[in-house]
Structures are given as structure tokens and as C-alpha cells.
Amino acid sequence: MKKQTKSLLLLMVNMFVVMMGIGLVIPILPYYVDSFGAGSIELGVLIALFAFMQFLTAPFWGKLSDQVGRKPLIAIGMFGFAVAEFIFAFATQMWMLYMSRIIAGAFGAAVMPTAMAYVADTTTEEKRSKGMGLLGMSMALGIVFGPGIGGWLAEVSLSTPFLFAGIAASLACVFSLLFLPESLPEDKRTVKGELKTSQFSDMWQALRSPVGFLLGLVFVLSFGLANFQTVFGMYAWDRFLYSPSEVGTIVMIVGVVGAVAQGGLIGRLSKRFGDEKVALGSLLLSGVGFILMSFAFNYSTLIVTTCLFFLGNSLLRPSVNAMISKLAGKKQGLVMGVNNSFVSLGNVMGALLAGNLFAFNIFFPFAVGASMMFLAFFSTILWLGKQKNKAIKHTEEVM
Secondary structure, three states: OHHHHHHHHHHHHHHHHHHHHHHOOOOOHHHHHHOOOOOHHHHHHHHHHHHHHHHHHHHHHHHHHHHHOHHHHHHHHHHHHHHHHHHHHOOOOHHHHHHHHHHHHHHHHHHHHHHHHHHHHHOOHHHHHHHHHHHHHHHHHHHHHHHHHHHHHOOOOOOHHHHHHHHHHHHHHHHHHHHOOOOOOHHHOOOHHHHHOOHHHHHHHHHHOOOHHHHHHHHHHHHHHHHHHHHHHHHHHHHHOOOHHHHHHHHHHHHHHHHHHHHHHHHHHHHHHOHHHHHHHHHHHHHHHHHHHHHOOOHHHHHHHHHHHHHHHHHHHHHHHHHHHHHHOOOHHHHHHHHHHHHHHHHHHHHHHHHHHHHHOOOHHHHHHHHHHHHHHHHHHHHHHHHHHHHHHHHHHHO
């Protein structure tokens, strides 16, 4: 048990470092891009490149981890992420920034699905939601502390935060190589021939498989979160004239709420109500939070309504991931890799659509986000009903 705990702790550190590296960009990137004489268009491309590369490469890494094991992929991912951060820190031209984001997205995608597959390898179905929740908590903490660390280190220079992230990722790579045991025995690995299928073929096959609907939910929850993250700062400024520090405080608070929910609440809720009911409640809460954010009238109400949305989204992710892992069978890495592609696709689509909708009306992104959550809520009810009918029919056939 101690061995499993140490392994999970090291995985959490890796996820924290990756998400911290992503989070510390938030308060710095506009100023960093401006120092290269670039503007909002280039900024948008940098953000989209990271998510798009995760979308393209996550299934490949996940499937490869089913063949060669989890440990090598986690170490390679951390090494590549470190290289990307160093390139960003020492960049002298815009093309170097683009290259950095491409490398960071590609190699960061090796860590996330492989870490989730590692948890699936080492936990029972009853404890899987808790394990996924702890990973989610470390990710949330990385996003929470990343902007604060980045803002503080930027006082030294704009490149210092990226140097710090590169050093942290390098150390995480070394510790993973030295102390992380392999979770996937050789006799349980898939054959190499399966690697020849294309990423888009994998996604299409996954959508037609028993986990297809759940991958749709992954897209929706990522779409909603990206929708929120893209326009929230602009919304707070346009409507309330809040400063970056005030917006940062709100983001920190909701991040703590998300971390607590995923680390200490999801396991208890899943054990008592089941992953399916938790997912339904989370979708409903996210949709309500989206709507109520539009009616916030001061700092306190904006914090409360934002926390409602973020609580729902934070509980939804580990619940859906646990449901997916239970249906994935022996292809945990492949399915989690495809899962991560749908996360990235949701991030790209959510961010692009939110930015365009905000230009028309500052409330449109929240309305669309709420609509997506409510549509997913009712669709999930129908899907669960069909699953229940299939189970009953199968039992009757067996008897």
C-alpha cells in the first residue's frame, strides 16, 4: 500500500508541474508576447497551438504506453515539457515561441493520459474515482498556484517563470526515472501492430464503442471550462472594471474549491451515490453556475456563482474519467489518450467560440456554455436509461 501511495504522490507531482507550467503563462503571456512586438492574434495562436498539439498527439502517447509501459512515457513527457519551457525562456523571435508551444503541447499530452492509465492499473474499480480525483486535485493546484508563481517570478524578469518551470519539469523527469515503478506488466501490454492505426481512426472507433457517449461528455466539460477561462477576465473587466489582481483572486479561490472537491469530495460522493449520479449533478450545477454568473452584481456574488460552476466542472471530470476507465478494459492507455484528445478539442473549440461570441455580447459565451451543459444533462439521462435496459436484457438472456 505504501508503494502505491508513493507512486500516486509522484504522479501528482508530475501533473502539478505540468499544470503549473501551463498556469504560470496566464498572467505573463500578454506582456511576453508584447515584448516581441506581437499582439492579440499571435497570443491566440500560441494558446490554440498548445491545445491543438495535445489533441493530435494524446492518443498516440496513450496507445504507446499500452505497449511499452507507463513509466517511459511519463519520463519522456516531462523531459519534452522541460525543453519547451527552456526554449520559451530563451526565445529571441516569435517562431521560437510557436515551436515551444508545439513541443509543450505534444509532450505534455504524453504525461496526462499515461498518468490516468497508471492510476487505472494500480487501483480497484471502487477506488478509481478517488485516484482520478487526486490527480485532478494536483492539476487544479497547479493551475491555482501557477499564475501566482508566474506573477511573482516575473518581477525578476519575464523569462524567469519559464526557467523555473523547465527546472521543475527536469527534476520531475529524473525522479520519475529513479523512483516511479512500472505499473503495466509485460504480459498485459498490447501488441505493437495496433500502433499503425491513425489517431482520427482511433477517435472514430472510440466514439462508436461503449465509451463513445462518455467521450462526448469529456468534450462538453472541456468546452465549458475553456469557454469560462477564455472570457472571464474580459467579462470581469468590461462589466465590473475589476483589476487583474482582483480577477486573479477569484481564479485562485475557484481553483482551491476545485482542488478540494476533486481531492476530498469526489471519492465520498461516488461511493455514496455512484459516478453516474455525481456526473448528472455536476452537469446541472455547471449549467446553473454559468447562468448565475450573468446575474452577478458585485464581487461577492461573482465569486459565489463562479465557484458553483467550477465545483460542478471539477466533480464532473473525475466521475466521467472513472466511468470511462471501467469500460476501457485492457486498453486503458489508448482510451485515456483518446479521452485527452477530446479534452483538447473541447479546449480549442470552447476558446475560439467564446472569444468570437464575446465580441457580439458579453453574455453570449455563458448562455452557450449553459446550453451545452443542460443538453448534456438530458442526454446523459437518456443514455443511462439505455444502458440500464441493455443490462436488464443481458441478464434475462443469461438466465
